[in-house]
Amino acid sequence: MTDENGGIVVEGVARSFGSVQAVNDVDFKAPPGEVTALIGPNGSGKTTLLLILASLLAPDKGTVRVAGFDPVAQPGEVRRRMGWMPDTLGVWDSLTASEVLKTMGALYGLGEADRSSRAEDLLGTVNLTEYAKQPARVLSRGQQQRLSLARALIHDPEVLLLDEPASGLDPGSRVELRSLLRSLAAAGKTVVVSSHVLSELDEIADRAVFVSRGRSVKSQTLDEAGSQTRRYYVRAEPMSELATALQSYGVRFETRGDSRREEFLIQLGSTAEASWLLRTLVLGDVVITAFAPAGGALEETYMSLDTDRR
Template sequence: MTENQPLPPDPDAQQPSGSRPPEPQLLKSPPAQAFRGLSATGLARSFGPVHAVVNMDLQAPSGQVTALIGPNGAGKTTLLLMLASLLAPDKGSISVMGIDPVKDPAAARARIGWMPDTLGVWEALTAREILTTMAKFYHLPKAKVAGRVEALLELVNLAPLADQKARVLSRGQQQRLSLARALIHDPDVLLLDEPASGLDPGSRVALRSILRRLAAEGRVVVVSSHVLAELDEIADGAVFVNQGRTVLAQSVEQATGQGRSYAIAALDPASLAAALTGLGVPFEAGKGRRTSVTVAVEREEQAAALLRDLVGAGVDISSFAPAVGALEETYMNMKVEQP
């Protein structure tokens, strides 16, 4: 993927409707600003006896990247399919930039870019042909199709492979093509199911950059991923789900400010253990190949103080950092049950 500037978002923006004048001699609070973005409330969906989604809520504001996090079988893909208007909920409501996708799926789909976890159909077509066909489906002006296709091929670093059939592309290359396909009509809402799957490290870095820029342009970006460490760098907030239910909604700032596990390594592990014992700090042996210990820290200020105390005690610290990412810490503390 490259750093090409994506095309600007759709300038048409729905404004909150006006409110009635206040009743005589009765003061009322001004109307709340209408939520702009993607929202879902009380969603449920079953497939026969299987309750894939039981009760899920989600709010993904414009201008932000929202992570969708949960174990396998939690209902994430079913939720994304309902948000994309590809699956009707049994219960609940969805708003896509103010549009109800159940009542008006065509209008909703015009605002949504959907990237499934696999490229899917049309493996006999070339990358250029796939994007050109998608542009026609979305009724892009004929004169603009070629330019839009070329811009997206450059964006996802597939220009040298533009005329290769999709079936010969690697898993990572197909993922990049799938992202370009989702962006072909310049959507306001982007829904991504495991977008980093199969990407090499360089492409993952480029993906992070692209998604952050898309959000900065005012778009809604929802990312479902099991790579939680990367989500710390991409997301503004996260919705945690398990067993078909929303468990928690949390901003990355909140996740970063919560209690964390820190991994500490020293040149002399014995001196580190002795110093922690002397400071009255409980610790456990680290779980990685490297000799280290983990300690529970409530706040970053406490972590800074502990590092200062250890150095002051003469311990040669070689590594001092959170043991896992902020969102991963929240996920692990949820103690979700694997299906």
């Protein structure tokens, strides 16, 4: 049975390992044409869920559809349509970067000419062309991550699962990764990213699913995340005038920092409220030297949830 809507749909999924309940009653949707972030603390069940989606683990209960297919009953159909990038590469040490991709292409049934062309193009995409003939074992952690991404894309999958894809990448490579994932989503692919770097996900994701203790606890789009209550850091010269102005507008604040870098932490209900306050302060001749969110939109949601962060 197929689902004309494609993407990923998970309903009521659970999976245990002996007495340990790794995933318990997870609902998860990732539509085509979008990047969906999977967010949660260590031990929350994210990797187990990704393994279930990749058809590498069977759920104890619940239903899963990936590109319209059941990973348990139709694993071959799912694997043909899915690219999987685990958090560690696992390379064939004796193969070159190019040979790794060509071998994966062969496993997916690509002809010799197609896999050679595809490998060359992808090495260029992930900026590894100069390492094409280098053994994979000599690549740095970041270079291996880029090779792992190219490997996941070798068969041009409909669905892409990425577990901590930015791990080990330098700042420039992180920017390139964001651009690549956005372009893949724009091309209609379903992209799921699990990462601890929430500030990065603000720039990549269209929506997010938060998990804690094996359960999905919240789902929201980035637009919804951006319109929620957020904390802001504000500085002015002098700070005493800022304090007087905030008190007059009924805005509560906490003092943070020290005498060299004192700042106020405030909480506002929306970006519109933040815009109003900044404009009002400036028009009131308060010399604002800094006014910025204390964290990203997804970080605000994460911190507001009763997650097991300890």
